[in-house]
Amino acid sequence: MEIIYLLIPISLILLAVIVWILLWAVRDGQYDDLEGPAHRILMDEDKIVDTQKKSRRGDAG
């Protein structure tokens, strides 16, 4: 069971990394809008607009 003295520090390091990632995400504003992305991911399935965008960009560039 002495392995626990190794495993727990590892889990603590993981915890530190996760906390850091989460704090970064908050700072980055990823939690500012919790509702929009849920709808966006469903609606983005239709890619008509994206192809138009590319072709228009191609024309202009």
Added chain:
Amino acid sequence: MNYHEADSTGVGPALTDPGACYHCGLPVPAGFDLEVRIGGENRAMCCHGCQAVAEAIIDSGNENFYRVRTEAAPSARDLVPGFLQEARVYDLPEIQHQFVHALEGGLREASLILDGITCAACVWLNEQYIGALPGVVEVRVNYATQHALVRWDESRIRLSEILQAIRQIGYRALPYNPGQQQELHRRQRRQQQRRLAVAGLFGMQVMMLSISLYAGAWSGMERGFEQFFRWLSLGLTLPVLLYSAPPFFHAAWRDLQSLRVAMDLPVSLAIGIAFASSVVATVNGQGEVYFDSVVMFIFFLSASRYFESMARQRCAASIEKLVQSMPLTTTRVNNDGSIEEAIAAAALVIDDRVLIRPGETVPADGEILSGVSSVDESLLTGESLALARRPGERLLGGSINVTNPLQMRVTAVGADTVMAEIQRTIERAQADKPPLARRVDRVAAYFIGAVLLIVICVAGFWWLHDAGRWFEIALAVLIVSCPCALSLATPAAMSAALGKMQSAGLLVKQGSALEKMNQVTHVVFDKTGTLTHGKPTLERVYCNPGFSRDHCLRLAATLERHSEHPLARALLRATRASKSGHADHIVSTAGGGISATVDNRQYFIGSNEFIHARTGLAIPRQWQDSLVVDPLTAVVLAREDRILAMFSFADSVREDARALVESLREMNKSVILMTGDRNATARDMADRTGIGEYRAQMSPQDKMLAVQALQQQGACVLMVGDGVNDAPVLANADVSMAMGGASALARTSADIVLITNRLRAVVLAFDMSSRSRNIIRQNMVWALMYNFGAIPAAAMGLVAPWLAALGMSLSSLIVVLNALRLLR
């Protein structure tokens, strides 16, 4: 396979009725047959504005919008043409430096405030549409705040073109400069999120270790591991305590200083006691630890406070638009009569002369020097009709000049304007923390007093009788009496109820309003804008013999095309603008009407008095009788020698008004209609909605007194209103609700805002209030039962500390789970 193919029939019936405009859901005027092909079927449109918007959406390949939206789109009926002219101002460098950031590589970035977002599909549509514009690099719309962040390549597209594009799909956008208030909100929000994250993540680790400890206590555990786990838990709880819990400690300290007992004190006490005794147990190597309870408690409480403040910030965001409605530029008239274009509005000082053209927004408060015009003050006062303003009269900054150019002397700028005053009121209202139910506070105060007294007695008793056990037993009593469950009882239920109501379009600004709604006996409705849409629609056309209805309508439309008056717009909506002819020599008289020549004949259209003054003609007697109902809602069309026709208008009743009144009656509430309108209008409205009691011709003062009189008879009054005149009544009623389209002042004084404008939501509010009351009651009874049952047992030394800890966690968990039932 597309996920939405299953319901490719498009929008659900709840969104738009068969007889309504497919785009905005407003009724289609009779005899109007505009159609747009959406989702393989021809859909009716109510006006050319909606048609154009729907076509723009379809043509850009964003048809999905109609499949996934959950609310009808904003109506495009009132879109003002020629917006591009107005938007050009935002391309000027001296204006841009206020809100546009220049980035590397010729890119620019600006924040836009979007008006007209009703559901998530609107957000998606805006992102798709703006993002597809050549030259736009990135666009992100925040659903909660309705702000958009746009990045574009200045060499390929201009800001005014982006604004115009948004206009084309039926939304309004204005650039804005995130003020200090918004920055503060953002920082607060993020700090709360960080606190929540820390409490949650560290809490999970502590929980994990606790489970091992509980299991170890059951099946036996090596002493070394047990101590190791305890120290580890201590270390992991510390960040939660130091980072996530301070708001409670600060609030409790403030309460102590002002000698008030609120819920923060028992909360802090519970956290403090549980943590301190756990530390003692860890250091001594004996006794029980409660780190799991501490972290769970902090996490749940932080979460409920976070949701509460989210609701308030969202409400703030919807009112923010008001502040942004002040124009950035204006036209100044110098003493020598020369005109300076595009002066920054912020640079105005008192006694400056300002020129305001039709369609422009008044940049500051002032007094009219010359010109007569109608002014739309709806944003400030909620008054939907434009009002006539003459020299010497006051103009409010933020109102819109509708008909004629005006010159104004500035009398107040910046913080002294009425607009700024309203803004301050709003900010004050937001800063007021919603008082947690007072009853709970009182209970908590007695409870703490009792607990402290009991602990002292128990400690004294055991010290005298069995000095070896006094600390252990006193500690068990303290732990067992920790009012975690009691403190969670109300906030947990409240946050669940508020969350549920918010998703149904009800923004609750005062948590206590929810509790009060249970006692409501009388529901008082305002008429205009509340039971009705607040916008006139053409009801009847009276024609003189010899003139056809179509001919009169066409003539009227030709003349009224040049007016921004609400009745004129209503008339245009009812006719086909394409049919209107060409008019010359147009002269519009504010508060009166319009005269113009069509096919070399002079025509007049306007109020009865205006026609009489211009032509000396009077309308036929039989028409006059129908005018008795309301003289303000009719327009007369005349030639120099003859009256041609009269158009009467009515404010259409909201579709769900009748159903609401019926449901309220089923709940045994008395429904009363109070209106400033005449008796006949009020009776008509009462008949149409099924309201039994109505009071007509009431001034705001009368309404207030009537509500107070009801209250003196023991009634508890819910007031539903919208106008600025309603603000005093709203403030006086026991519970108040404002419509989403209400004036800023009304929304500020109301406890609850109906964002979706659906009257049916009122029923949901009643439902939620009684359900949440039941849940809170159950929670309180349970928490008190647990506490008072466990204390005597602990005082007698019968409760082992580990049992006390388990009981504490379980009782809190039950309270939270019970509250979550509200979400179903």
